[in-house]
Amino acid sequence: MKVALFIPCYVDQFYSQVGISTLELLERLGCDVDFPIRQTCCGQPMANAGFAASSKACDANFTENFKEFDYIVCPSGSCVLHIKEHLQPASDPAVARIRSNIYELTEFLVDILKVENLDASFSHKVGFHVSCHGQRGLHLSSMSELMAPTFSKPAKLLGMVKGLELATLTRKDECCGFGGTFCVTEEAVSVRMGQDRIDDHLDKGVEYITGGDMSCLMHLEGILKRQKSEVKVVHIAEILNSRN
Amino acid sequence: MDHAHASTIFNKDKARTGWHDETLWMVREKRDKAARLVPDWEKLREAASQIKSHTLSNLDEYLLEFEAKAEKNGIIVHWAADALEHNEIILSIIRANNISKVVKSKSMLTEECHMNEYLASKGIEVIDTDLGERIVQFRKEHPSHIVMPAIHLKREDVGETFHKHLGTEKGATDPQYLTEAARQHLRDKFISSELAMTGVNFAIAETGGFVVCTNEGNADMGAHLANVHIASMGIEKIIPKAEHLGVFLRLLARSATGQPITTYSSHFHKPRTKQQMHIVIVDNGRTVQLGRPDFRNSLKCIRCAACFNTCPVYRRSGGHSYHNAVAGPIGSILAPNLNMRENADLPFASTLCGSCTNVCPVKIDLHDQLWKWRQVLIKEGYGSISKKAGMNVMNTILSNPGIYNFMGKIGRGMLRAMPWIAKSKSLNPWYKQREMPNAPAQSFKTWYATNRKKS
Amino acid sequence: MSSRDKIVSAVKGNKPALIPLPLMDWQVSTENTTDTFIKTLEGIGGTLYTIADLQQVMHKVLEIHGNEKRIVNQVRLSDGKNPEEIKSESSISLENVEVAIIEGQLGVAENGAIWVPEHAMGHRALPFICQHLVIVLPIKNIVPTMHQAYGSINVSSNGFGVFIAGPSKTADIEQSLVIGAHGARSLVVFLVDK
16 A cells, blocks of 8 residues: 655654654555655644645645645644645645545554554553544544543554553543644643643653654653653654564 | 733642632533433534524524514513613613612623623612622622633632621631622622613523523522513524523533533513513624624524633633633634734634534534634734744745755754753743753654665 | 614624524433432432322421421412412512422423422512422423423413522532522422322
């Protein structure tokens, strides 16, 4: 299966290991992975700041890079949601194609590749942070507000990892407070939200906090490092690809 | 003071912020518990949403039907185009009846119209009878929550306020004791009042009647003892038929506080014998919002505040940070319609997590509307010039892979060589309470080009 | 142009294309309706007694409240006493009512609410101004949900009517529940099972 890899800009710049893990994981699962080298960013930071109208050239570059692919996979729920809802112009058939062919990593593994077991092991106690856009936007898992059956695509995959102990959090899907430019424009609330999420995880004795979005994890990591915590963040792609 | 500034101040008291957050989260949990007991919950939300959407699409007919039926039943119907006209109408009724003291049960509309201040300036004392509202009235504060006006206050604060204004024991904090004091104090006011004001939860077009929901019974103690009853309503409070109340009353209290229903759901159709009953139908920007396709759904709101209780930002910044009668996510969508300049900060006071949209009993697409307001506000010129310039630069960088790669390399290079550049708490807000991410020598692209790129 | 005309024409001009009303189809189980009603009302601070004979009402009320204070009765009880005529009283003179006994028209199991139309109150203020409220309700008049309730009552046939669900309350001080705000401090319901 031919798959295009879309790597979020901040993963490209600061967390290449997440990109590497995603690539290796997809290859191990039998995909023929292409990485369009001229990709840059999905444009979400601009759009969420109110400048969706100014991102035309950025959108055009994205479309140019990905228009030929039947499957585009990205290790980020928020980037994928942004493309699905806001890639412009919506009237362009290439854009429509991309919008319907783009997948977040865990949904691609569960829904398309239909992965039932993984050759992975990660013998640690782990807390899973539910990133909002993936959950409420892409329905990667059920939402605590809705009266509907419980399910989680990421948790299903984590259940296939040998030795991994998944913690049960008190607030199952509260936002971490990153929110794009919010993390600096409303710094006080943003950090308080992140701190409260971390306290929930620390309270459960986790060694690692994982999730599907490096943006959330980068924000939590910043707080963890400032308080000199032993707890580390790790993207779910790294766990699913790990055999340590 | 904009939301970001106000919430920075709010967060200085870490313990109190935690207490405020926990208190409101508990209300969200009560809502969840109540919703779980209703097998039809999601079906109810969908029905409520559709009933409201239908109503908005036929609103003029329903308003006229309501007026005709209400008048036939002996209710005097007034129309107010804006807040000032609403206040003037209220004043004229008060003056015509030679009244100087008014009791009022909760009405966010009268808050929106700044009615209390207006009447005070004309020598009319308004006594708010909802316990939470009376507390903030004594303290000369505004309500911080549309259902629990004093939720930002601790019992010690209330005890202090009642000691000052009601003569309760100094240092008393028992809610039972304090509530009893308020009961006695307000009972006198009810008995001696000549004019009672209420809000309207739902106005029924089919019958010309309206419904007022309270737990305390203060709306009824006012209305049934006074010779004049004035109810204020926004045009969007109309519902088509009495049977629709079944849907809304099943959703309202469960969404608001986790109760199956408020203690009293009072249905008013005719004035009492020898009583004057008035209703004031208010626009105040609602018809403008109706004309905005992206934002008209906000008019479906039934003022339950479920969105406030679930909002992680509201819980950690408090209602006063929103500088409006209605705070939280719904307030952030309604306020820019009233005044874009003063409320341009509100749609940005959110991470767009989407929890609000999920708890809304009438399925308003709250977080989508917050995103859309951001686009409108920037387009209308309410973003700073430096922000706009920054975004144009970003667009250039992100549309040009060569520049992007180059800037990324330079940026990381600088952070590696001169880490102190980013480490300024005053210049770099990220750094105030968080460490910067490591700046690796190699981007993913570089790794890919070296290790994987097919030649 | 009056404000009325301005508003109505603005609505007309700005409203979206007509969206249909949804179908109101609310099937519900009628099992355990009475038990659910009792449990729910007890959970929100009400006290219930199931009786077969209306005579027990006054007997129990006197037992709880004594006969020193003013009891206003609006129900035709079987001891031959007629409901008190209080319609013509001024609301203020009801200020000293300790106990009010009124008849409820129907009860709603899902939330413990009881519909009381104006004609059962004598005076609109009575159920709210009394210190303690007593409602007499035929046990067969309990329906499962609000949908059935609205299907059975005609809200506009009286100038006023109210769903009463328990005693008055507030949680405005630190979310701490206090029973007895401005309305009645307690609610006792007699379910009459003849």
